Amino acid sequence: MQAQTGICAEPNLHASYLMFDITAGQEDEVRQALAHFPELCREFENSYPDAAFSGLVAIGAMVWDRLYRHRPESLLPFPSCSSEHYQAAVTPFDLFVQFRADRFDVLHLAGQRLMARLGGRVRLREECRGFRFMDYRDLTGFVDGTENPQGEHRGEVALIAEGPFAGGSYLHVQRFVHNMTHWQRLALKEQEDTIGRTKQDNIEYASADKPLSSHIKRVNLKHADGRSKEILRQSMPWGTLEEQGLYFISCCHTPAHFNDMLASMYCGDGNGHFDHLLRYTRPVTGAAFFAPSETFLQQGGE
Ligand code: HEM
Numbered sequence: 001m002q003a004q005t006g007i008c009a010e011p012n013l014h015a016s017y018l019m020f021d022i023t024a025g026q027e028d029e030v031r032q033a034l035a036h037f038p039e040l041c042r043e044f045e046n047s048y049p050d051a052a053f054s055g056l057v058a059i060g061a062m063v064w065d066r067l068y069r070h071r072p073e074s075l076l077p078f079p080s081c082s083s084e085h086y087q088a089a090v091t092p093f094d095l096f097v098q099f100r101a102d103r104f105d106v107l108h109l110a111g112q113r114l115m116a117r118l119g120g121r122v123r124l125r126e127e128c129r130g131f132r133f134m135d136y137r138d139l140t141g142f143v144d145g146t147e148n149p150q151g152e153h154r155g156e157v158a159l160i161a162e163g164p165f166a167g168g169s170y171l172h173v174q175r176f177v178h179n180m181t182h183w184q185r186l187a188l189k190e191q192e193d194t195i196g197r198t199k200q201d202n203i204e205y206a207s208a209d210k211p212l213s214s215h216i217k218r219v220n221l222k223h224a225d226g227r228s229k230e231i232l233r234q235s236m237p238w239g240t241l242e243e244q245g246l247y248f249i250s251c252c253h254t255p256a257h258f259n260d261m262l263a264s265m266y267c268g269d270g271n272g273h274f275d276h277l278l279r280y281t282r283p284v285t286g287a288a289f290f291a292p293s294e295t296f297l298q299q300g301g302e
Pocket of ligand 1 (some may be wrong): 138140142143144145146147148151175176195197215216219220231245246248250258261263265282
């Protein structure tokens, strides 16, 4: 089973994120168009080798049964998650497309080609451009992605290994908007305590020094047997000078790891230690998807 290239892609300079809803009655046409999606990606990968192009399309949890007969068993809507002060947005979309490359013109062309295929059958609900900021930093100024799985381990974390949905991945997407004014008012030490790493040198705090409400503490979770609960993050900064933040994307062979991390960020450890990063950034979207293998798409799910 050939996985879609965008799931485990190495970091790029640019991204194009597209969210669609499918027009009622157009499901058969959309399924046929999606069957050609891998071919479209291959064409762009081969035509612009300097761009390191990759693509992925993921199907929303709420629309899956309108498109395909068999459903990935763990595909559920985005979890509703809230604490006393904060609530994670839940905004279902039918399709999520991620195009990534080192050339923005190539991404734009790929988007045009996709729209020509899907045009009239879908409604574009959101279009957002991601970009690399400095040396892989989030707009908070902290390096993002350091503890991401590397090399072959990316696939082990992100992709289902066997069974009818082998090569597929559960995706969770949240568009975060940062309160930059609020964040930039913090002293350096307060920012570092919020993340749990140093800012300039990107060094992880010693375990004993990590505040219980630091981001790292809240999302670094383990199974009962000591193994880490891992996800592959494909996030990138996005935005304008007025509204900016992180386009957060989690890819995993199970939705459970992301769901547990989100609950740990919002509800904390049961003793009031929620993730203090949430004081400075809030997700304005939140949607759950499944990105099936290329083979599954090409065979229309049969
Ligand atoms: C680590 C930023 C949201 C999961 C990190 C790191 C930064 C960061 C700077 C440390 C460097 C690294 O290992 O990548 C952010 C920002 C977010 C955000 C700015 C939102 C605006 C999330 C969400 C989740 C998440 C929603 C999952 C629900 C993780 C994980 C790690 C991490 C698993 C690695 C932890 C470790 O093993 O040390 N994040 N993050 N992050 N983040 Fe986030």
